[in-house]
Amino acid sequence: MSEGASAPMVGLAAVILAAALDSTSVEPRVLTVPVAGQPAGHGEGLPAGPLEPAHPTLERGLRAWVERQTGQSLGYVEQLYTFGDRNRRPGGDGERHALSIAYLALVREARPAADSAWQSWYRYFPYEDRRAGRPAALEAIAERLNAWARAAPGPDAQRRRLDRIGLTFGAPGSGWNEERVLERYELLFEAGLVPEAGAPDTLAGQPMALDHRRMLATALGRLRGKIKYRPVVFELMPPAFTLGQLQRVVEALSGIVLHKQNFRRLVAQQGLVEETDAVTAETGGRPARLMRFRREVLLERPAPGLRLSPGRLA
Amino acid sequence: MSEGASAPMVGLAAVILAAALDSTSVEPRVLTVPVAGQPAGHGEGLPAGPLEPAHPTLERGLRAWVERQTGQSLGYVEQLYTFGDRNRRPGGDGERHALSIAYLALVREARPAADSAWQSWYRYFPYEDRRAGRPAALEAIAERLNAWARAAPGPDAQRRRLDRIGLTFGAPGSGWNEERVLERYELLFEAGLVPEAGAPDTLAGQPMALDHRRMLATALGRLRGKIKYRPVVFELMPPAFTLGQLQRVVEALSGIVLHKQNFRRLVAQQGLVEETDAVTAETGGRPARLMRFRREVLLERPAPGLRLSPGRLA
DNA sequence: CCATTTATGCTCAAGATGAGCATTTACCCG
DNA sequence: CGGGTAAATGCTCATCTTGAGCATAAATGG
Numbered sequence: 001m002s003e004g005a006s007a008p009m010v011g012l013a014a015v016i017l018a019a020a021l022d023s024t025s026v027e028p029r030v031l032t033v034p035v036a037g038q039p040a041g042h043g044e045g046l047p048a049g050p051l052e053p054a055h056p057t058l059e060r061g062l063r064a065w066v067e068r069q070t071g072q073s074l075g076y077v078e079q080l081y082t083f084g085d086r087n088r089r090p091g092g093d094g095e096r097h098a099l100s101i102a103y104l105a106l107v108r109e110a111r112p113a114a115d116s117a118w119q120s121w122y123r124y125f126p127y128e129d130r131r132a133g134r135p136a137a138l139e140a141i142a143e144r145l146n147a148w149a150r151a152a153p154g155p156d157a158q159r160r161r162l163d164r165i166g167l168t169f170g171a172p173g174s175g176w177n178e179e180r181v182l183e184r185y186e187l188l189f190e191a192g193l194v195p196e197a198g199a200p201d202t203l204a205g206q207p208m209a210l211d212h213r214r215m216l217a218t219a220l221g222r223l224r225g226k227i228k229y230r231p232v233v234f235e236l237m238p239p240a241f242t243l244g245q246l247q248r249v250v251e252a253l254s255g256i257v258l259h260k261q262n263f264r265r266l267v268a269q270q271g272l273v274e275e276t277d278a279v280t281a282e283t284g285g286r287p288a289r290l291m292r293f294r295r296e297v298l299l300e301r302p303a304p305g306l307r308l309s310p311g312r313l314a
Numbered sequence: 315m316s317e318g319a320s321a322p323m324v325g326l327a328a329v330i331l332a333a334a335l336d337s338t339s340v341e342p343r344v345l346t347v348p349v350a351g352q353p354a355g356h357g358e359g360l361p362a363g364p365l366e367p368a369h370p371t372l373e374r375g376l377r378a379w380v381e382r383q384t385g386q387s388l389g390y391v392e393q394l395y396t397f398g399d400r401n402r403r404p405g406g407d408g409e410r411h412a413l414s415i416a417y418l419a420l421v422r423e424a425r426p427a428a429d430s431a432w433q434s435w436y437r438y439f440p441y442e443d444r445r446a447g448r449p450a451a452l453e454a455i456a457e458r459l460n461a462w463a464r465a466a467p468g469p470d471a472q473r474r475r476l477d478r479i480g481l482t483f484g485a486p487g488s489g490w491n492e493e494r495v496l497e498r499y500e501l502l503f504e505a506g507l508v509p510e511a512g513a514p515d516t517l518a519g520q521p522m523a524l525d526h527r528r529m530l531a532t533a534l535g536r537l538r539g540k541i542k543y544r545p546v547v548f549e550l551m552p553p554a555f556t557l558g559q560l561q562r563v564v565e566a567l568s569g570i571v572l573h574k575q576n577f578r579r580l581v582a583q584q585g586l587v588e589e590t591d592a593v594t595a596e597t598g599g600r601p602a603r604l605m606r607f608r609r610e611v612l613l614e615r616p617a618p619g620l621r622l623s624p625g626r627l628a
Numbered sequence: 629c630c631a632t633t634t635a636t637g638c639t640c641a642a643g644a645t646g647a648g649c650a651t652t653t654a655c656c657c658g
Numbered sequence: 659c660g661g662g663t664a665a666a667t668g669c670t671c672a673t674c675t676t677g678a679g680c681a682t683a684a685a686t687g688g
Contacts, residue, residue, distance in 0.1 A: 007324070008321065008322070008365055009321065010322045051411060053410060053411065058396070058399075058413075059398075082396040084373075085371060097365060097369070099324065243666080259647070260665090260666085261668085262646065262647080264667080281655080284656095284663075284664040285653075285655080285666065286654050286666045286667080287653070287665090288665075288666055288667095299480075557636095558635070573677070573679095574634090574635085575638090575678085575679085576676070578635090579676095583675095598633045598685080598686070599632075599633035599635065599684075599685060600634055600636080601634090602635055603635085
């Protein structure tokens with residue numbers, strides 16, 4: 001066992017997500033903190049800190065750091081991924097490794113705190129929000145990606161790059177897979193279209209410190225996948241909510257719009273919610289019944305999520 | 315940043331899986347190595363070693379260790395989970411953390427090598443194999459679990475334990491979810507039914523060194539889930555195979571038997587395979603056509619896996 | 629030639645899904 | 659107070675997808 005001076009540095013990082021719902025729309029949010037010593041414009045990052053001997057477990061260490069840096073206490077937490085040495089200087093044999101164990105946390109309320117701030121996550125991935133149709137920025141992004149593909153050395157490499165573009169961003173008009181957030185980010189990174197990789201503008205989104213945007217991308221992809229087979233959306237909802245709100249949150253997460261009637265049929269038949277006796281007149285039209293999550297489903301057999309059936313537009 | 319003497323120790327561990335197919339049956343396998351300094355009977359473990367400064371990336375470090383310890387070179391590899399301090403003495407504040415970053419690898423051939431050995435993974439989880447119906451051992455296991463539930467302090471805790479047993483092991487006769495391998499193992503662990511937790515016998519499976527059985531459980535659960543939505547089974551198949559073999563491998567992984575005709579319908583309509591012009595008379599009856607995996611599907615839109623439709627028996 | 633065994637083809641009834649049409653019940657505006 | 663607008667709800671319908679079986683085909687071992 002090699003130990004001592006060459007032992008790796010291990011950090012803990014948290015992608016903390018929430019959904020801010022006002023009466024008409026939902027903004028998906030991520031909690032950020034300022035990170036010192038970064039290039040201009042790259043000063044936002046995720047709550048993070050080194051694993052310390054005093055931390056009883058990884059997760060407890062994470063919670064401690066988050067609470068210290070943001071005042072936010074976490075409910076639902078799951079491990080996301082352990083990131084290696086993306087930013088390590090090459091050839092530096094003998095250097096210490098720097099690892100980050102990233103976690104995904106879902107919280108209900110977005111209380112502001114200390115130095116931290118809640119940001120819309122589409123600030124970092126503008127092209128991931130298709131709720132209002134295909135984002136305009138995609139036009140320019142596609143153009144640059146194609147230029148990158150054409151610049152490949154040799155027709156074979158060109159084809160491979162084009163395949164990859166099609167696979168991650170979808171064939172024009174169709175084939176968008178909302179879960180491939182990370183693959184898209186990595187493609188943009190390799191193509192040099194993000195500021196972290198040297199791009200001069202923020203067409204493909206605001207940068208974050210270090211490799212935090214990669215972590216955020218990993219979290220979004222994971223969450224977008226997970227809502228389909230586990231009832232995790234409810235970790236983001238208030239105790240009582242309307243089906244309309246629930247749908248808007250799911251749409252905010254997945255970045256696509258859903259067919260309303262089918263969505264509620266699904267939620268209903270899955271037995272995920274139950275009616276309360278209250279209604280709300282919050283929104284324009286007919287008052288909606290307030291629902292609550294049936295926690296019991298967690299004890300029932302398959303523990304289903306919400307398969308997404310897109311509506312028009314998407 | 316606290317560094318130096320308190321820096322954590324970081325290990326890499328590999329769960330390397332293969333499927334040994336002879337003409338009639340399939341045995342799912344895991345590659346093990348002897349681990350020194352373990353209690354009697356706990357001497358089998360996973361290939362593993364510390365992360366070293368010379369390793370360019372985590373994954374490369376893992377491959378290096380595996381090759382050194384077993385001679386096996388890895389194809390498909392994915393990160394599984396980072397395990398914290400399960401076996402750390404409590405109260406030892408100031409101790410160094412010991413982490414293991416575990417990976418899942420799928421390989422085609424099970425070549426024997428060096429000190430390593432291929433074991434059936436149901437040796438470690440006998441109750442996970444339902445291919446021949448409900449395993450006999452489950453009877454006794456269920457009994458002990460219920461005893462454990464009854465021993466809970468207070469009716470509330472009892473109910474919670476019973477709920478959990480039902481949730482992970484399924485209601486009698488139905489409700490078995492083959493993906494919950496880890497939850498079942500952890501339940502057995504907490505109930506003290508596995509040797510790692512002090513059980514006097516191996517009714518609930520052979521033990522492994524350290525927390526390696528937990529890693530194996532994590533890997534099986536992940537793989538059982540993943541074959542349903544990604545075509546990863548093919549990493550375990552030879553270049554050409556019959557649909558019968560493919561089915562038997564999937565059954566070996568998932569531990570349940572499937573409806574034959576529906577299985578092939580699924581594989582066919584997903585376009586996962588294509589016919590070769592060869593047939594084989596290997597098995598008893600009518601010769602089967604040899605198929606090959608259509609690698610192109612990896613470039614096609616949804617990249618589907620194999621939803622499992624159980625046959626009778628299961 | 630017959631029984632046995634696995635490979636393949638096909639059919640059928642239920643359920644789950646994707647798209648819409650039609651009503652209901654508030655609020656807002658003259 | 660009647661009309662227009664905005665959701666929330668109820669329902670229908672044509673397809674697909676699934677779960678189960680029945681029926682045939684093509685080898686092998688007596």
